């Protein structure tokens with residue numbers, strides 16, 4: 001068995017390798033302590049990564065790695081350096097030489113790139129003690145990320161050849177001074193509109209991108225499910241990709257070989273496990289990626305939208321894995337547009353808007369706030385930030401709810417109901433503009449925001465007639481309370497559902513709450529014991 005001294009992770013997209021001539025298709029890394037290049041045979045059977053090491057006649061350890069790119073790079077294209085591998089060395093420092101080459105049938109034909117040389121002091125930089133507080137899983141301080149936007153490929157070459165004197169790019173700040181902390185065992189959600197910077201943030205945490213400014217630290221091993229199939233090589237089989245990726249996670253091959261059958265079983269993709277991943281459906285990609293991520297035994301699991309692709313059975317399997325992870329005190333960072341999943345899974349949530357972290361709080365408050373944000377066309381951040389989260393109300397204003405009350409079966413006003421009893425929800429709204437198809441609705445949620453039930457006057461069979469300015473909408477929705485004992489929040493609203501579209505007219509989120517008491521005990525959110533029967537025989 002090997003004894004590993006250090007794990008090197010080297011990433012820096014600010015110093016990406018740049019092809020300058022010909023078509024390049026491989027990235028090579030040479031590691032040497034004395035500066036002379038190490039050559040090694042290229043294995044065509046295993047084209048993704050070839051590792052090599054030996055002690056030279058002076059007893060110095062030499063290493064080389066090569067990664068075949070799945071595409072050709074043209075002049076002006078660059079490639080992000082990302083490397084994580086186990087280095088067997090007793091040396092205190094090493095020098096890494098990165099370059100791009102063109103690999104032909106039997107040999108590397110030409111060089112055509114800048115060669116990047118990096119000195120790595122292993123003792124200082126990579127064998128560090130844990131500097132975080134032991135309760136903290138992740139801490140980010142003033143993280144910013146700038147991308148360089150080049151109008152044309154040639155702008156990049158021109159800038160490079162002028163040694164940076166002629167600026168050919170514009171700066172784009174995708175993240176601006178983000179600071180937050182995630183505690184160990186927390187499930188932390190990140191929501192935000194398209195392009196707000198969520199994936200960029202996760203890539204930084206997963207260490208596939210570097211922040212331009214700021215610092216962050218992660219306590220423990222991190223596994224990330226980023227964009228679909230990221231990290232998988234299309235030509236390799238699922239099994240080979242598992243080996244390759246676990247190598248990147250810094251897990252020795254004997255350890256992952258022991259887990260291979262479990263990974264295969266969890267992924268449940270049958271014979272496809274031994275077929276090239278380029279033949280996979282998007283669902284299969286996710287199954288393999290998720291199976292791998294949870295089996296590398298991470299302390300922190302990062303998930304970017306990936307689960308939406310899997311089918312329901314697999315999603316349920318993943319959610320039960322989440323629960324297991326949470327129970328084990330592991331930390332999860334989840335980016336998703338599925339607000340119900342955020343409510344159900346996350347302890348705390350952050351909203352990222354235009355690269356800024358604008359709001360952080362418990363999942364229910366943040367999701368309510370975010371829903372309001374989504375419906376507010378012109379977001380004025382300063383106004384939004386002063387809004388009280390427990391008074392969230394929005395809509396196009398064509399009608400306004402002016403009165404609501406809850407009554408029991410005897411029409412007495414109440415907020416306490418027995419399981420099985422009827423609840424009547426009365427609502428009155430003043431109309432200030434024409435609404436073609438007014439529909440009144442209610443949503444019932446648990447304290448932690450899970451939507452238990454929702455209905456509306458349309459679903460319940462009411463005919464809607466057009467209302468105009470000066471009219472009053474009066475509605476009553478009656479529902480049997482089959483909820484289990486507990487406290488539930490009600491959201492009330494009016495929508496206009498003409499022409500197949502649903503436009504929110506007035507919506508009051510979590511405007512009131514009820515308490516449900518139950519004489520018959522049961523488990524879960526609903527109580528079906530009222531009509532339930534049971535038999536037990538002893539034979």
Ligand SMILES: Nc1ncnc2c1ncn2[C@@H]1O[C@H](COP(=O)(O)OP(=O)(O)OP(=O)(O)O)[C@@H](O)[C@H]1O
Pocket residue numbers: 147148149172174192193194195196197198199200201
């Ligand atoms: N490599 C890059 N070069 C230039 N701009 C980039 C790069 N990667 C991302 N961006 C830009 O940074 C911004 C944030 O992108 P990011 O993918 O992080 O957003 P997101 O919130 O994850 O979006 P979505 O919800 O659509 O996935 C976007 O404007 C995007 O165009």
